[in-house]
Amino acid sequence: DVKVTQSSRYLVKRTGEKVFLECVQDMDHENMFWYRQDPGLGLRLIYFSYDVKMKEKGDIPEGYSVSREKKERFSLILESASTNQTSMYLCASSLPLGSGRANTQYFGPGTRLTVL
């Protein structure tokens, strides 16, 4: 079974803090994604990575950065947390196009971040 884990289930931070959210997958997937989910807005893509050290902006990258130094790990960084970044953050991974069940994304349990 694919397993995607996230470092924290719940996190409370203060405005201006630098926040790190970690995601690890154990299925040797090339693709990894970070989304945020807000009521009424659905899932919105922040960043994704299709290989180590490779990244591409999603729809809402402002205020975020990412790091992928190893294939299994994809980190989301909030450079200076703000209250409007309070949200549920979901990490996902998938095989690239052309492999078996291409494009199916497997999600981690999520991190509910509150910025005070």
Add this chain to the structure above:
Amino acid sequence: QKEVEQNSGPLSVPEGAIASLNCTYSDRVSQSFFWYRQYSGKSPELIMSIYSNGDKEDGRFTAQLNKASQYVSLLIRDSQPSDSATYLCAAPLVYNFNKFYFGSGTKLNVKP
């Protein structure tokens, strides 16, 4: 038009009935569709995918893709209270298969 659109619901059906969930899409997404189920407070989990025009069945679930009308549906037969969840439709962009768009989800309530 958004890339993928869903009616937010809630959709209420009695136990044992057929629940029909719909999703429309724009020309900007490829015709590979994924249905996810998300229980409250949990992360999305894949139910099924569909790539070809027509129907695809998996147990109580049937996905239907109509490319001419640009909609994809998920039918749940013999609905159970445990099916109560939010159902998300997703598809990748035509020009970037790594970039997915998710609908905002339809909340389904199955009443005992």
